Amino acid sequence: DLFYCGYRYFCTCFLQRLHKELHAHLNGSVSFSTIKKLVARKPHLNIEHGMTAIRSGQRRTLDECFQVFKVIHQLVDTEEDILMVAKDVIREFAADGVKYLELRSTPRKEKTTGMTKRRYVETVIEAIRQCKNEGVDIEVRFLVAVDRRNGAEVAMETVKLAEDFMLSTDGLVVGLDLSGDPTVGHGRDLLPALQKAKNCGLKLSLHLSEVPSQADESELLLNIPPDRIGHGTYLHPEVGGSQSLVDTVRKHNTPLELCLTSNVKGQTVSSYSQHHFLYWYQMGHPSVICTDDKGVFCTDLSQEYQLAASTFNLSQEDMWTLSQKAIDCTFAPDLKQQLHQKWLELRPTLFQL
Numbered sequence: 001d002l003f004y005c006g007y008r009y010f011c012t013c014f015l016q017r018l019h020k021e022l023h024a025h026l027n028g029s030v031s032f033s034t035i036k037k038l039v040a041r042k043p044h045l046n047i048e049h050g051m052t053a054i055r056s057g058q059r060r061t062l063d064e065c066f067q068v069f070k071v072i073h074q075l076v077d078t079e080e081d082i083l084m085v086a087k088d089v090i091r092e093f094a095a096d097g098v099k100y101l102e103l104r105s106t107p108r109k110e111k112t113t114g115m116t117k118r119r120y121v122e123t124v125i126e127a128i129r130q131c132k133n134e135g136v137d138i139e140v141r142f143l144v145a146v147d148r149r150n151g152a153e154v155a156m157e158t159v160k161l162a163e164d165f166m167l168s169t170d171g172l173v174v175g176l177d178l179s180g181d182p183t184v185g186h187g188r189d190l191l192p193a194l195q196k197a198k199n200c201g202l203k204l205s206l207h208l209s210e211v212p213s214q215a216d217e218s219e220l221l222l223n224i225p226p227d228r229i230g231h232g233t234y235l236h237p238e239v240g241g242s243q244s245l246v247d248t249v250r251k252h253n254t255p256l257e258l259c260l261t262s263n264v265k266g267q268t269v270s271s272y273s274q275h276h277f278l279y280w281y282q283m284g285h286p287s288v289i290c291t292d293d294k295g296v297f298c299t300d301l302s303q304e305y306q307l308a309a310s311t312f313n314l315s316q317e318d319m320w321t322l323s324q325k326a327i328d329c330t331f332a333p334d335l336k337q338q339l340h341q342k343w344l345e346l347r348p349t350l351f352q353l
């Protein structure tokens with residue numbers, strides 16, 4: 001169970017029992033085995049696995065990556081599909097050692113799924129509850145996602161939906177995500193909806209500066225401020241961002257969700273060693289390693305931690321600290337103490353190696 005990286009050996013089971021995953025899109029997280037079940041339900045769609053995943057060594061343009069989501073959405077378009085997909089994804093994260101998971105997903109137009117947006121969210125919540133009742137060892141929270149492509153009105157509608165669920169699900173719905181093709185639309189139009197979300201107590205995780213030339217938008221959105229940033233690939237001055245953007249992030253101490261494989265396969269980052277993880281890590285800024293879309297990018301959280309360790313030559317102690325600090329970035333204040341406790345209890349057993 002040892003893998004070699006640089007001059008250090010790591011035990012692959014190291015940290016495998018205490019992961020936190022904070023940035024996972026439901027329909028991007030569908031595994032190969034679940035895809036097979038979906039394809040069997042819908043043979044008429046003629047979809048092959050190559051159309052729903054980007055394998056190792058492959059790269060795609062951002063545009064091609066977003067086409068992949070369209071294919072997956074065709075496969076996942078009924079209440080039964082969504083329930084199955086959400087339960088499978090939760091079980092798979094648990095099997096990878098994830099103890100705390102924040103899932104996010106975009107309620108789609110009723111026309112495309114035959115169910116209302118409200119029912120869509122209810123179905124994901126039902127999956128979370130069923131997993132809990134079945135004893136799956138993982139705490140799951142949900143962020144309702146806004147697809148930026150759909151504009152201001154839909155964003156506002158989604159915020160209202162998220163607020164309703166936040167109030168009615170005993171803390172299972174904790175926040176709002178802003179995602180979707182970063183080259184489409186402008187955050188200024190979504191500002192009122194995002195501000196409303198913030199004011200009603202929803203936590204905000206915003207995909208920001210995922211592609212170049214979004215500095216204006218990022219400046220606007222960073223001042224809300226969000227509670228976490230997805231990617232933030234082009235925030236810093238060396239890649240065309242600016243010191244003032246970095247200063248704003250620093251001032252609010254806004255954690256970053258960093259997804260190595262996603263950025264390399266989607267070609268917003270040229271190689272693992274060029275990943276902006278290093279920039280923020282060296283500054284001691286809170287950064288959390290995440291998967292983004294474990295199904296589409298054929299990865300899991302353990303693999304992402306291993307990649308970070310081998311690429312940036314991190315020690316077990318470094319990895320441990322990284323994993324511990326992620327607890328403070330979660331959107332479930334009620335669980336923080338419990339997670340810290342678990343972390344302390346397991347620490348001696350993990351360092352026996």
Ligand SMILES: CC(C)=CCNc1ncnc2c1ncn2[C@@H]1O[C@H](COP(=O)(O)O)[C@@H](O)[C@H]1O
Pocket residue numbers: 025026027028062063065066069104105106107145147179180181182207210262263265266267292293
């Ligand atoms: C293309 C690429 C490199 C992807 C990674 N970066 C991403 N950036 C922005 N939005 C995303 C990304 N990955 C997934 N999403 C969002 O998540 C959706 C899929 O999950 P869901 O249907 O919301 O459950 C996508 O349609 C998209 O709106």
Ligand SMILES: [Zn+2]
Pocket residue numbers: 023025179207230292
């Ligand atoms: Zn994402």
